[in-house]
Amino acid sequence: MKVVKFGGTSLADAQQLHKAASIIASDADRRIVVVSAPGKRHRADAKMTDLLIAGWKQVAEGKSPEREREAVIQRFAEIGSSLKLAASDIEEAVTPLRSLPQAVDSLEEPFLLDLWKAAGEDTCARMMACYLRSIGIDAEYVNPGAAGLLVEGDSGNAVVLPESMVSLRSLRDRKRVVVFPGFFGYTPEGRLVTFSRGGSDVTGSILAAAVGAELYENFTDVDSVFAVNPALIPNPKQIAELTYREMRELSYAGFTVLHEEALLPAFRANVPVCIKNTNNPAAPGTRIVSRRAVELSPVVGIANDDGFCSINLTKYLMNREIGFGRKLLQLLEEENVPYEHTPTGIDNFSIIIRESLAGDEVLNRIVYRIREELQVDDVEIVRELALVMIVGEGMLDSVGVVARAANALAKAGVNIAMINQGGSEVSLMFGVRSEDAARAVASLYHEFFYDEVLHWSLLRHKAAL
Amino acid sequence: MKVVKFGGTSLADAQQLHKAASIIASDADRRIVVVSAPGKRHRADAKMTDLLIAGWKQVAEGKSPEREREAVIQRFAEIGSSLKLAASDIEEAVTPLRSLPQAVDSLEEPFLLDLWKAAGEDTCARMMACYLRSIGIDAEYVNPGAAGLLVEGDSGNAVVLPESMVSLRSLRDRKRVVVFPGFFGYTPEGRLVTFSRGGSDVTGSILAAAVGAELYENFTDVDSVFAVNPALIPNPKQIAELTYREMRELSYAGFTVLHEEALLPAFRANVPVCIKNTNNPAAPGTRIVSRRAVELSPVVGIANDDGFCSINLTKYLMNREIGFGRKLLQLLEEENVPYEHTPTGIDNFSIIIRESLAGDEVLNRIVYRIREELQVDDVEIVRELALVMIVGEGMLDSVGVVARAANALAKAGVNIAMINQGGSEVSLMFGVRSEDAARAVASLYHEFFYDEVLHWSLLRHKAAL
Numbered sequence: 001m002k003v004v005k006f007g008g009t010s011l012a013d014a015q016q017l018h019k020a021a022s023i024i025a026s027d028a029d030r031r032i033v034v035v036s037a038p039g040k041r042h043r044a045d046a047k048m049t050d051l052l053i054a055g056w057k058q059v060a061e062g063k064s065p066e067r068e069r070e071a072v073i074q075r076f077a078e079i080g081s082s083l084k085l086a087a088s089d090i091e092e093a094v095t096p097l098r099s100l101p102q103a104v105d106s107l108e109e110p111f112l113l114d115l116w117k118a119a120g121e122d123t124c125a126r127m128m129a130c131y132l133r134s135i136g137i138d139a140e141y142v143n144p145g146a147a148g149l150l151v152e153g154d155s156g157n158a159v160v161l162p163e164s165m166v167s168l169r170s171l172r173d174r175k176r177v178v179v180f181p182g183f184f185g186y187t188p189e190g191r192l193v194t195f196s197r198g199g200s201d202v203t204g205s206i207l208a209a210a211v212g213a214e215l216y217e218n219f220t221d222v223d224s225v226f227a228v229n230p231a232l233i234p235n236p237k238q239i240a241e242l243t244y245r246e247m248r249e250l251s252y253a254g255f256t257v258l259h260e261e262a263l264l265p266a267f268r269a270n271v272p273v274c275i276k277n278t279n280n281p282a283a284p285g286t287r288i289v290s291r292r293a294v295e296l297s298p299v300v301g302i303a304n305d306d307g308f309c310s311i312n313l314t315k316y317l318m319n320r321e322i323g324f325g326r327k328l329l330q331l332l333e334e335e336n337v338p339y340e341h342t343p344t345g346i347d348n349f350s351i352i353i354r355e356s357l358a359g360d361e362v363l364n365r366i367v368y369r370i371r372e373e374l375q376v377d378d379v380e381i382v383r384e385l386a387l388v389m390i391v392g393e394g395m396l397d398s399v400g401v402v403a404r405a406a407n408a409l410a411k412a413g414v415n416i417a418m419i420n421q422g423g424s425e426v427s428l429m430f431g432v433r434s435e436d437a438a439r440a441v442a443s444l445y446h447e448f449f450y451d452e453v454l455h456w457s458l459l460r461h462k463a464a465l
Numbered sequence: 466m467k468v469v470k471f472g473g474t475s476l477a478d479a480q481q482l483h484k485a486a487s488i489i490a491s492d493a494d495r496r497i498v499v500v501s502a503p504g505k506r507h508r509a510d511a512k513m514t515d516l517l518i519a520g521w522k523q524v525a526e527g528k529s530p531e532r533e534r535e536a537v538i539q540r541f542a543e544i545g546s547s548l549k550l551a552a553s554d555i556e557e558a559v560t561p562l563r564s565l566p567q568a569v570d571s572l573e574e575p576f577l578l579d580l581w582k583a584a585g586e587d588t589c590a591r592m593m594a595c596y597l598r599s600i601g602i603d604a605e606y607v608n609p610g611a612a613g614l615l616v617e618g619d620s621g622n623a624v625v626l627p628e629s630m631v632s633l634r635s636l637r638d639r640k641r642v643v644v645f646p647g648f649f650g651y652t653p654e655g656r657l658v659t660f661s662r663g664g665s666d667v668t669g670s671i672l673a674a675a676v677g678a679e680l681y682e683n684f685t686d687v688d689s690v691f692a693v694n695p696a697l698i699p700n701p702k703q704i705a706e707l708t709y710r711e712m713r714e715l716s717y718a719g720f721t722v723l724h725e726e727a728l729l730p731a732f733r734a735n736v737p738v739c740i741k742n743t744n745n746p747a748a749p750g751t752r753i754v755s756r757r758a759v760e761l762s763p764v765v766g767i768a769n770d771d772g773f774c775s776i777n778l779t780k781y782l783m784n785r786e787i788g789f790g791r792k793l794l795q796l797l798e799e800e801n802v803p804y805e806h807t808p809t810g811i812d813n814f815s816i817i818i819r820e821s822l823a824g825d826e827v828l829n830r831i832v833y834r835i836r837e838e839l840q841v842d843d844v845e846i847v848r849e850l851a852l853v854m855i856v857g858e859g860m861l862d863s864v865g866v867v868a869r870a871a872n873a874l875a876k877a878g879v880n881i882a883m884i885n886q887g888g889s890e891v892s893l894m895f896g897v898r899s900e901d902a903a904r905a906v907a908s909l910y911h912e913f914f915y916d917e918v919l920h921w922s923l924l925r926h927k928a929a930l
């Protein structure tokens with residue numbers, strides 16, 4: 001049994017829904033289908049969910065959401081008629097849209113937004129089930145509440161409850177193909193709550209884990225995950241297979257293929273994930289697995305992310321002061337600022353922070369408090385830091401990876417402001433100046449991937465002789 | 466004005482006291498002399514302080530300390546008569562030894578040990594003042610209490626009080642050469658308390674800072690500080706000059722020339738320190754300064770220390786959990802275990818701990834508590850880790866130091882378990898397996914020091930052509 005999830009671009013219009021349906025039809029093991037809301041059809045288009053959010057905003061401001069609601073209904077109706085669905089079936093699919101809340105109810109307030117936001121996925125699932133039946137596949141729309149996808153948490157920030165996994169397991173036994181809307185669940189009291197960003201991926205991952213799927217296929221609009229950001233390196237290597245840990249480390253530093261929370265249920269249940277392309281389903285895609293065969297290169301991918309700063313502080317004999325690090329982290333916690341890494345010297349402590357998660361005012365207050373409350377000798381902020389990360393399972397068992405990486409950076413004239421290794425076995429992270437980041441990535445890609453290509457050519461050449 | 470401190474080996478017998486006195490006599494700027502207690506005369510000998518501690522142990526067990534006290538008095542008397550001091554002067558110097566406490570007084574209990582421990586320095590200072598006068602130098606013994614060296618803290622763990630710096634400043638105006646016993650001060654209530662290990666160095670540093678000395682000369686038994694542990698590399702390079710920060714980083718990882726707390730007062734008052742050899746005062750020694758000229762090699766020294774372990778833990782989405790690091794450090798604080806470094810991955814956190822500071826039972830309890838209270842996915846202890854550190858001011862501004870170091874380690878087949886860079890600008894630390902430590906040090910020394918030697922030879926060769 002496979003769980004298949006289609007993203008917004010895979011469902012943007014009738015043609016895309018048709019491709020998705022063909023993919024479902026081509027493999028009888030694809031028994032559970034999770035859908036996003038239709039995405040953009042072209043660059044200037046609006047996502048269905050954004051239209052719905054705009055509708056709710058009208059309601060919140062005491063205005064009529066009719067224009068936005070009609071635009072949504074109209075788009076679904078167009079998809080339906082292009083797919084030659086019966087008018088009565090289309091009307092049935094869009095009917096719930098007509099009963100979305102039209103006035104603010106202060107008791108339910110933040111969660112009314114969730115009702116609007118979730119309606120894109122819900123309508124899309126109803127329509128997909130209908131279309132699958134029209135092409136001869138015995139499919140049914142299944143509501144997350146009816147199936148027992150229970151959650152808790154704030155509006156837009158649902159967290160799945162463990163008991164869901166038991167209820168959802170019975171989806172295995174459905175005779176029909178299940179079409180399930182992504183992005184939301186229900187509290188035990190029956191209130192609809194959406195997941196945060198990437199929520200349909202989360203739904204797919206939860207279902208795959210609950211039913212113990214042999215595979216969770218995540219259909220998107222790329223053939224595979226690239227080994228490096230294609231904006232920096234043209235036509236980079238495609239990754240055939242990577243482990244959960246590798247994917248997680250890569251996604252931390254700028255890889256955005258799968259929302260990181262989406263991997264957790266699949267990872268815990270040991271369900272392999274495959275990223276595939278709706279527009280090119282024959283391509284093998286990228287598999288995310290627990291363990292993978294070792295390739296020639298110890299490095300599977302290179303990620304980079306910008307917008308970090310470092311608070312560096314010095315205090316003589318700091319490391320004799322029990323509780324110093326804890327007090328420092330507590331101070332950050334009080335200011336509600338998460339930190340990324342804390343490289344420490346003997347009398348030095350650095351805190352790497354994402355600048356987007358702490359405004360200037362907060363940073364200045366933190367520096368002030370560090371100076372006053374921790375009585376340090378010196379404290380300063382260094383801005384415009386980028387993190388560049390090479391990732392590969394078991395990489396750090398191979399002597400020389402650090403040397404190769406550091407050599408490549410040195411040859412490119414990149415100064416290393418920070419190295420972080422030791423927390424994880426699968427990644428090596430360099431802090432560099434933002435202006436050096438692209439050069440750093442290129443030099444590392446050259447070191448770990450061009451050489452590999454060269455090596456294989458040589459092997460083939462030798463074999464040919 | 467210079468403050469001069471002589472260590473135990475520089476005062477072990479009459480001949481050594483004579484050398485020290487000649488050093489004092491040879492420079493009229495040496496106005497303040499701090500002395501340790503006489504150390505070992507040969508490998509099998511006892512240090513004076515250890516004899517005194519043995520005496521106190523007798524008292525604490527309700528026995529007579531007479532044998533130990535007599536051994537101490539006898540040694541001082543021998544020194545005195547070899548130095549041809551008058552019998553009455555010798556008797557005056559050793560008299561306070563006769564009134565050391567002979568019974569446990571529960572009210573004063575832990576501090577009675579301090580009285581015994583400090584008596585070696587005190588007697589040595591009295592005798593040195595007497596000897597200096599006998600060779601025509603107008604010198605006087607000055608008691609720390611009388612001079613205002615005020616401290617607070619537990620027995621054997623004195624911390625200097627800031628007001629001391631004001632009182633001690635007047636030592637500048639003494640007409641005679643001041644001979645001051647190291648190792649202890651007095652509480653405002655008049656109780657004698659000793660410093661921890663290296664305490665005479667601390668006294669010298671405090672006096673140098675208080676009087677604003679132009680130089681603090683620390684006389685010991687080596688010509689200079691070596692760039693690497695001579696037990697690992699025969700005849701290593703001698704360091705002519707290094708900064709406080711470099712000295713501090715080196716001493717952290719096994720360099721034991723100066724007790725780290727001893728540098729603090731000199732560092733804060735910006736007084737340069739010179740490590741010199743009592744047995745070879747003509748050698749220039751090693752100067753410890755605020756800023757130094759840059760040498761050819763970016764690395765000034767290599768230190769290593771063994772006996773570390775790492776607690777490695779994994780928890781998916783750990784870095785989304787505000788307060789995780791703080792809770793972890795708080796747990797260590799509750800267990801009273803200091804940590805050295807905390808390299809962090811995305812979902813990983815490692816804590817490097819000195820094994821000597823946490824017994825097996827405590828480590829196992831920490832692991833248990835981490836598993837139970839922080840609900841991690843995985844936690845393990847890795848033992849037999851060594852830290853190897855290259856140190857050099859401004860080193861990390863020079864592109865390529867990391868690459869050279871990592872290359873050297875890779876060539877030597879040393880796997881890097883951890884790198885720590887970013888907390889400090891003057892050091893780069895590698896965690897390696899204990900069994901690899903000596904090889905790691907040798908390869909780094911070869912990389913950063915042999916090449917330097919070679920480079921200079923080449924330059925000279927070219928100049929000669």
